[in-house]
Amino acid sequence: MSDDQSRRTVLLVDDEQAITDALAPCLRRCGFVVHVAPDGERALLVHDRVRPDIVVSDVLMPRMDGRELVRRIRARGGWTPIILLTQIDVSHECSAALDEGADDYLSKPFDPQELVSRIRAVLRRASGAPRPLSAADRVTCGELVVDRVARRFFLAGRELSLTPKAAMLLDYLVTHPGELHTRERLLAALWGIDFATSTRAVDHRIREIRRVLGDDPLAPRYVETVPSVGYRFIGRSRA
Structure with missing residues (x-):
């Protein structure tokens, strides 16, 4: 993993296209390479193909939700940092996912710049570590x-x-x-x-x-x- 955060790759996972259409360009303007997936199942395929530096995923999605995505990645021995996005009224889902290996949590709606700051903070914390502390x-x-x-x-x-x-x-x-x-x-x-x-x-x-x-x-x-x-x-x- 390069020390140059401007070259880091983000896998953005959300079933709402309006959200990915807004966030992906913002992250690219901040220097990240961005790949998008509409659900957890597709995200696993993209994860295996591009090996992103970090995953930013919604929790509530069809086919495979964010918590199951965390479990699948961790069960396969993957320690890619993961930030979960969700509504505040289901934050108990995120608390459980943090126990299962997610690295951070941001509730919707949020300022995209706060997400960028969280991504950079998680990447700094995970840099050089074989697995995140939250796992x-x-x-x-x-x-x-x-x-x-x-x-x-x-x-x-x-x-x-x-x-x-x-x-x-x-x-x-x-x-x-x-x-x-x-x-x-x-x-x-x-x-x-x-x-x-x-x-x-x-x-x-x-x-x-x-x-x-x-x-x-x-x-x-x-x-x-x-x-x-x-x-x-x-x-x-x-x-």
Whole structure:
């Protein structure tokens, strides 16, 4: 895989032609080579033929949906980075797909430039790695160990007790290190609720995570607050 992101190849998968007709030219203007497929079955054929650097796929499609596409690619030993696109009201589908090996999630409607930024971030994170952190069964960060199969967390050998939402949030942060996440994005990706009136939900779970980890917000080892924006996981995560 070349270090020159402007030469990266994107496989764009969506059954709505209006979406691919709008996104494909945008991605090409940003320097990407773009191939388009209308469903998961066709996407698998194109994937095997062109070996894209990243797949951007809708979730709800006929013949083969985005989750099944993720499962098929991963089951065949393929670790091509995958970003899923879907409506916010089915974000539980994306949360499940993240567990199955997808790398990121963007809810519709979205700004095409945000998609471009997400593509570049995922490519940077995956560069040089044999498989993405989001596909790993176990992730470590110093004394923090995340058993992603059992959804169990350990710190210095001691098992941590987290509420389900805090566990989901910590897993997401650990597998997306160094990325800046707004509260709205975290709610859309992991809660699937109307985030306009619920952004404090993320703050509450972050406080829970910090309390359990013993992480000082003024001198964080794991979760950094970016004032007026959101949060970033600053630990060094390893599969």
